Amino acid sequence: MIDPSHGGEDKGAMFGRGKIAEKDIALALARVLKRQLEERGVTARLLRDSDIDLSLDRRATITNEEHPAVYVALHAGPPGWGVRVYTPALQPARATGKFLPWEDAQAASLQRSRVVARTVAHELSKIGLPVASLTSTLRPLNNLTSPAVAVEWVPGSAEVRPSQLLRIGNTLASAIASGIVQARNQGVDRP
Amino acid sequence: MIPRHFQITIALLLLAILVGGVMIIHLRHKEQEANLLRSPAAPGAPVAGAEEKIRMLLAYDDDQALRWRETTVFMPVDRALRARAALRAVLAQYLQAPSPHPLGKGADIKDVYLIDNDTMVVDTNREFADGHPSGILLEQLTMTSLIETLTANVPGVARVKFLVEGEERETLAGHADLMSFYRTAATHELAREFE
Numbered sequence: 001m002i003d004p005s006h007g008g009e010d011k012g013a014m015f016g017r018g019k020i021a022e023k024d025i026a027l028a029l030a031r032v033l034k035r036q037l038e039e040r041g042v043t044a045r046l047l048r049d050s051d052i053d054l055s056l057d058r059r060a061t062i063t064n065e066e067h068p069a070v071y072v073a074l075h076a077g078p079p080g081w082g083v084r085v086y087t088p089a090l091q092p093a094r095a096t097g098k099f100l101p102w103e104d105a106q107a108a109s110l111q112r113s114r115v116v117a118r119t120v121a122h123e124l125s126k127i128g129l130p131v132a133s134l135t136s137t138l139r140p141l142n143n144l145t146s147p148a149v150a151v152e153w154v155p156g157s158a159e160v161r162p163s164q165l166l167r168i169g170n171t172l173a174s175a176i177a178s179g180i181v182q183a184r185n186q187g188v189d190r191p
Numbered sequence: 192m193i194p195r196h197f198q199i200t201i202a203l204l205l206l207a208i209l210v211g212g213v214m215i216i217h218l219r220h221k222e223q224e225a226n227l228l229r230s231p232a233a234p235g236a237p238v239a240g241a242e243e244k245i246r247m248l249l250a251y252d253d254d255q256a257l258r259w260r261e262t263t264v265f266m267p268v269d270r271a272l273r274a275r276a277a278l279r280a281v282l283a284q285y286l287q288a289p290s291p292h293p294l295g296k297g298a299d300i301k302d303v304y305l306i307d308n309d310t311m312v313v314d315t316n317r318e319f320a321d322g323h324p325s326g327i328l329l330e331q332l333t334m335t336s337l338i339e340t341l342t343a344n345v346p347g348v349a350r351v352k353f354l355v356e357g358e359e360r361e362t363l364a365g366h367a368d369l370m371s372f373y374r375t376a377a378t379h380e381l382a383r384e385f386e
Contacts, residue, residue, distance in 0.1 A: 013324070013325040013326045014325070022365075056361055075366070077325065077326030077328065078252075078324070078326050078328075078329060079253070080255050084327070086327065089377060103370075103371045103372075132255075134328075134384055135380075136366075137334065137371070138327050138331075139362055139367075139368045139370070142368065142371065
């Protein structure tokens, strides 16, 4: 499941002197990632494929109903330059039962999320951009029952141009797709 | 028999008295309201406390890092007021120019409430959330900086929840979770990634 963050009224961070919104970068990157995954034989679905408002709870609900092998949220934001890969800031599950608390729904999949983050970060490090692996309280990662990571492209202080977006989008998406395939090969789709 | 012109005069006089009466009552109400607004607020009870050196975990956007700094502020004895004073000291650092981690103009902590002796609810103002720059890391640095500073100066707090103008919000500026209670132990671990 690919989640192009934000959308509709929620623009996210702004780039290019306020002309390019994070929601548009995320959607453009998500479409390329979907294609790249499908080329590698992985079925992929976008949580939104147009400029619509979609609440974070709704994103989590749709994803949990689909039971995807991996959820990846795509973001773009300051500060710095490079790529950041986030896993949920949670403790691994204490106990698993039939019902999971909404706030900690991710706990049971946390170890597998870390595997996905590691393989994606490893592939991203090959494309020559600085890669940081961090934990985050980013929503809705903690509400997801499947392995979940967020990837944030950090364009730096230089002005963001559409041509740059196209080029970096292809490179980033290719690396993320390779990382997801590797994670699947390591069995993250099996609880 | 009363002459007709006399009847009209009396009716007009009665009407004028009625209108005048209503006008006087209206003006008196307006004056009372104005006096109420002009009157100085009742002085609050003096807050027990003293000038104290406190530790703040400050965010530095340029380095994407959090660093401990010290400052001296008036710290009340009451734990909730103490938390508010410490958090306001952090915001004061961010609102100065040049700022290590710029926030929206007018960002403030309205109140801090202590629940069950180990949970704090921090009520921020609208400017704090509406004016906060959007970005996963920027928002995370703010939340971590505030929670770590709070727990460093008010021991015994296990959970912290943030409100905006007394109401819940999904996120700070599109990313950092404002719906959940932050566990201070988990936030402490998170802070170490940036120190």
